[in-house]
Amino acid sequence: MKFNFQNKSTVILVLIAFQFSFAQKKEDNIGAEVVNVVKPYTPTLSDAFKVQETAVLDDAGNAKKENVKYSIFSFPVASTFTPSKGKAEGVEKTKQEHLFNNYATFGVGNYGKLIGELYVHQPLDNNNYVGGMFRHLSSQGGIKGVELDDQFYDSAIDVVYGANQNNMSWKLDLGYHNEIYNWYGLPKGFGSGLSPADRISLVTGIEPMQSYNTITAGGKIDFNEGLLDEAKIRFNRFTDGFGSAENRFYAKPSLRFAVMDESITTNITVDYLGGSFKNNYSNTNTQPLKYGFTNFGISPSFVMLKDDWTLNIGASVFYSLDTENSKNSFFVYPNISASYKVVGDLMLFYAGAEGNLEQNTYMDFVAKNPYVSPTLNIAPTDKQFDIYAGLKGKLASNVSYNLRASYLNERNKALFLSNDYNEDSSNKDYGFGNSMRVAYDDVRTLGFSGELKADFSENVSFGIGGSYNDYTSDMELEAWNLPTIKLNSNIDFNITKKWNAGVNVFYVGDRKDQKNNTDIVFITAPGTNPTTLDSYFDVNANIGFKYSERLSGFLKANNILNNSYQKWMDYPVQGFQIAVGANYKFDF
Numbered sequence: 001m002k003f004n005f006q007n008k009s010t011v012i013l014v015l016i017a018f019q020f021s022f023a024q025k026k027e028d029n030i031g032a033e034v035v036n037v038v039k040p041y042t043p044t045l046s047d048a049f050k051v052q053e054t055a056v057l058d059d060a061g062n063a064k065k066e067n068v069k070y071s072i073f074s075f076p077v078a079s080t081f082t083p084s085k086g087k088a089e090g091v092e093k094t095k096q097e098h099l100f101n102n103y104a105t106f107g108v109g110n111y112g113k114l115i116g117e118l119y120v121h122q123p124l125d126n127n128n129y130v131g132g133m134f135r136h137l138s139s140q141g142g143i144k145g146v147e148l149d150d151q152f153y154d155s156a157i158d159v160v161y162g163a164n165q166n167n168m169s170w171k172l173d174l175g176y177h178n179e180i181y182n183w184y185g186l187p188k189g190f191g192s193g194l195s196p197a198d199r200i201s202l203v204t205g206i207e208p209m210q211s212y213n214t215i216t217a218g219g220k221i222d223f224n225e226g227l228l229d230e231a232k233i234r235f236n237r238f239t240d241g242f243g244s245a246e247n248r249f250y251a252k253p254s255l256r257f258a259v260m261d262e263s264i265t266t267n268i269t270v271d272y273l274g275g276s277f278k279n280n281y282s283n284t285n286t287q288p289l290k291y292g293f294t295n296f297g298i299s300p301s302f303v304m305l306k307d308d309w310t311l312n313i314g315a316s317v318f319y320s321l322d323t324e325n326s327k328n329s330f331f332v333y334p335n336i337s338a339s340y341k342v343v344g345d346l347m348l349f350y351a352g353a354e355g356n357l358e359q360n361t362y363m364d365f366v367a368k369n370p371y372v373s374p375t376l377n378i379a380p381t382d383k384q385f386d387i388y389a390g391l392k393g394k395l396a397s398n399v400s401y402n403l404r405a406s407y408l409n410e411r412n413k414a415l416f417l418s419n420d421y422n423e424d425s426s427n428k429d430y431g432f433g434n435s436m437r438v439a440y441d442d443v444r445t446l447g448f449s450g451e452l453k454a455d456f457s458e459n460v461s462f463g464i465g466g467s468y469n470d471y472t473s474d475m476e477l478e479a480w481n482l483p484t485i486k487l488n489s490n491i492d493f494n495i496t497k498k499w500n501a502g503v504n505v506f507y508v509g510d511r512k513d514q515k516n517n518t519d520i521v522f523i524t525a526p527g528t529n530p531t532t533l534d535s536y537f538d539v540n541a542n543i544g545f546k547y548s549e550r551l552s553g554f555l556k557a558n559n560i561l562n563n564s565y566q567k568w569m570d571y572p573v574q575g576f577q578i579a580v581g582a583n584y585k586f587d588f
Contacts (some may be wrong), residue, residue, distance in 0.1 A: 107581020
């Protein structure tokens with residue numbers, strides 16, 4: 001049924017009139033009525049069904065596209081633009097200083113000082129090389145107040161041959177070392193009970209010269225892969241001018257292997273020592289004084305890494321044979337260390353407990369103190385444990401520090417002590433209180449140390465350090481000749497490209513020693529009144545001048561304060577010393 005527009009309009013007008021006829025008037029009141037909701041409104045959503053309808057396409061709007069064919073008409077256009085060529089900005093290169101393989105040094109100074117040094121290193125091909133070094137330092141003496149000869153000579157020559165290959169490197173070396181010293185430290189008041197003529201005759205009859213000779217041969221090999229990490233072997237033959245002789249041979253291979261994804265490092269030690277002294281100190285023996293030790297050791301360890309912790313866990317086991325006294329000993333030592341990064345590289349906490357069996361030798365004693373008598377007692381030191389803890393790191397990018405506290409327990413620790421004497425000694429060279437011996441004792445050491453290093457710039461570097469040690473001995477009255485306080489400081493700087501300089505200062509605190517004249521009848525027991533050796537400062541400086549790439553000169557000054565301090569009892573050192581010399585670098 002269809003309606004036209006006029007009928008639609010009539011229906012609308014009738015509906016509007018009907019609405020207005022039922023509209024509420026303003027003054028009417030329809031009242032109030034209560035409506036009770038019996039059931040709450042619960043709306044639902046009906047399913048929607050998609051109307052399936054196929055769109056009707058207008059073919060007029062989907063006409064087939066026509067292919068348009070076109071062509072480009074090109075013709076040349078003249079251009080007057082010419083781009084400029086780019087120029088790379090140059091970087092000024094600093095000329096790299098040539099590194100020479102060889103150098104020679106020569107210098108002279110007061111007290112008849114002579115300095116000589118020659119170093120050569122020559123590659124034979126891409127892998128093999130040969131090298132050698134000669135060193136000499138001597139002085140004609142002249143220390144004020146010293147009555148005996150006090151000159152010394154120290155010369156050494158070493159040669160080496162080695163190779164660096166893809167999977168390993170090795171070298172062999174051979175050396176000879178000669179030293180000549182004099183026992184010039186006569187005690188105060190020596191010969192005071194004699195007439196002047198007899199005293200002069202006694203002093204002039206002393207021949208205090210002692211000479212030491214060392215022959216060394218050894219080798220080292222390093223592997224980049226495999227079970228054997230490295231190995232060292234060395235033989236030392238040490239003799240003196242009084243018939244003493246000592247032989248030492250040791251081999252120290254190091255193994256590295258993996259167990260349960262952990263790398264285990266094992267150091268093995270085989271150490272043989274044998275020697276003899278012709279006489280004892282009182283010169284009463286009829287047979288040489290022999291000594292001999294053979295030590296076998298193994299030290300396994302492994303490293304654990306966890307976050308900022310690094311832990312090294314290990315132990316050392318030694319078996320020592322005293323071949324002359326038929327005594328065997330077994331030792332076990334801790335080898336534990338740990339570190340923790342408290343603040344990255346700025347602060348590192350570290351701690352540990354370590355121990356070791358240290359084989360003392362006549363050669364090592366002479367290196368520390370050349371004024372010992374050739375009548376020593378040689379024995380190893382049982383370093384039971386060294387417990388330590390500390391902090392190290394950086395205060396700035398160019399300032400580093402290290403603070404350390406430790407407690408060390410040593411059995412049979414070697415201490416240098418002056419020999420007793422009498423003026424009728426049968427040992428005319430070292431028996432007049434002018435030599436030293438070795439005393440052994442159990443010593444416990446509580447120590448604190450610290451150091452600070454700073455590189456203020458490429459031209460200035462500074463360092464300062466010190467240590468404090470409190471010693472407790474069991475049998476001896478003192479920890480002989482061990483200072484409680486030691487300090488040192490140095491500064492090095494480049495003044496210009498040609499000039500450089502440096503200053504070194506060190507301080508050594510009081511030490512204790514004693515020597516007794518056995519000819520004197522003591523009211524109190526001898527050896528109950530140790531002598532205190534005064535502390536001392538030593539200031540040294542050096543200036544260098546670089547004349548050319550090859551040639552440079554130096555000026556060195558030692559003991560600038562001219563202190564006549566005693567490093568050992570009755571052994572004053574040389575006063576103010578100055579030396580001048582030159583260094584020349586070259587290639588073959």
